[in-house]
Amino acid sequence: MSWFAENGLLVGLALLDGLSYAAAVFMVAVGLNLVFGVMRVLNVAHGSLYAIGGYAAASLGLFVASLGAPPWAGLPVLLAAAVLVGALLGPLIERLLLRRMQDQEPVLQLLVTFALFMILEDLQKLAFGVQPVVFDAPLKWLGTVDVPFGADAIPFTAYQLYVLPGVALATLAILAVVLRYTLVGRMVVAVTVDREAARAMGIDAAKVTLLTFTAGAALAALGGALAAPTVSLVPGVGASTIVLSFAVVATAGLGQIEGAAVAALLIGLGRSFAVYVAPEFEVVVPYAIMVTVLLFRPQGLFGVAETRRI
């Protein structure tokens, strides 16, 4: 009790940091999880889509700003860039590559998406160069918010406090509503649960897969686009993101959307508290959480154990 009395204010700060970090991680992990649910493919190239989304948003944002657009215009530009990347690359990758690998061994699918990841990393360097890129106009436009801290005040960016968690919550809500209450969503769920039965009932599984992969790609790109105002985009940014996303997805259980939100929250808060309490463990905390969960629930927090089909 006395620790909390002394450190209650710090706990509050850690919560705010953890929430915004969790929101950023969730945006990437949820797309990965959605795609795995429908396609049963662990898409390593998801990290590249994140990076390309970020680069596209920064490039488009800088271009729009150079035309004299007001700073608020940067926010819709982030969304537009994500939709553009998802709509262009999603169908291309699904039709040309993943559809052909649909019935192959999981390890082969993993290797193919890894190869794609490497190719996209190089293409990214050719297109955007190797120097860090940033587009922070929306962040600067929104300004900072002073959070009281005893007699002091700690400035947070409004983008970090409101935009990131807000977009993550909206994404979660939209996905939940679409998957539960719309025809398209129910078809996605049906294909996720049992592809063969869904096809037998007349669902065009190929079309559902294409749609889901495109949505997953757009979500990855949106994750990158939302990160663009706060981070410096450099070669390799996709690799570090995909590793953390895997930790979230494995903790949540493959294919679990709400689970991804909870896992992202756990990992975000865990990492944030580690910085305050034991910074030496900051790097390992997300993976320690994942290992602990998998030790006791190999199918993840919200995953359902599947009966092996013979």
Next chain:
Amino acid sequence: MKDCDATRMSLTRRAALGTIGVGGLALSGRLAQAQGAKPQEIKVGIATYLSGPASVFGVPGRQTAEMLFDEINAAGGIAGIKVRPIFVDEGPGVDHVVGEYRRLVQNEGVHLVFAAISSADCLACAPLADELKRPTLLWDCGTQRIFEDNRYSYAFRTQANATPEILAALLYLLKVKPDFKSIAVINQDYAWGRDSWDIFRTALNTLKPGVKVAAELFPRFGATDFSTEVTRVLALRPDVVLSTSWGGDLDALIRQSSDRKLFERATFVMPLAESSLQRVGKALPAGHIVGARGDHWFLHPSPADPERLKRFTESYRSRFNAYPIYPCFHMAQAVSAMKAGIEKAVAAKGGGWPTDAELAAAFKGLEFPSPTASVRIREDGQGLENQLIGTTLHSDRYPFPVLTDMVVFPAESVTTPVGQKSADWLKTLSPEMVAKLPQALAFR
């Protein structure tokens, strides 16, 4: 006849084996050169980052090498021989670089190797240089351990190392902000981040004991979000924040600290931030301490040969549309050392081409010009290079911060003496050395 055929067959086999042996050796590239035959071209293997986060340094390094090799060839080569670079990528890791080093020497038959940016790669390549007897210039890596832990006959460093780079920044801090009482560190979580903090802390404990270390934060290498670290440091309110980070990590830390007004609450010390100035622009406010990993900056206040620096800067800028950053200068130093070393060895041989051993020997004690001053390679293979540290200033002439109140630390004053280890030597420093610092030079 049969016997005769058998004999012929046997001889043929022997001859064939011999031919395969000689051919194999020929195919395996140039052997350690015993006779010193003059080559048709000087092949130089260059290990640099062409992929991954460190390509922010590796690619400018490669660009500089290409530019300078072109210039050398346009001027007739070195000792009348054209030079050709062969680049290999450090991105895949140490094992890959070791394999590439062997390939460069045994298959490509390179005459020299420039290796590398990563300290881990340099630690692996220096013993290889001696094993394969190929002169190797360590062109950018920082770890001080290479020549403190071992002796090499074929490996030489053409710039300073981590100890003078970090010590100079601390001395500068002690000079300009002597009353600070607390410090926080935000470094990348890998060897450089940890080692550089060890150097800084050891020297700090010697020169100004009693400073409170408010936080030691080591975010993941390649991290993009430092908001938690920034919040933590904002809450702790240290007088000074040290970060030896670089590349995208440092850019993100600077931007996020700037967005949240951390620069207004603490003085930052960033020994590698010269390489970020052009990218972060005026997000980095005035009044913070910045280093350049050596005695170089495109607006150096007192270059030995102003025309040389101007020529180098303008050539780079016209070709790559950016001002050169420190890896460009480090590459320029390696190229300059190579040229000076070969010319010295050729002259010592009366115009003949030196053996590998003779070429390696030429680098010991070699003094060569850099774009801003000159560097001398000590008897232990370590380069003696001055250190430039300054304070950021916003000027209307550039869209990014420039440096002012620059101090150029003489190499001998901040470099661990031959035969000593940095960890021990730093404990022998005297606080009086702060009072003896050279005069600061203002931005002009």
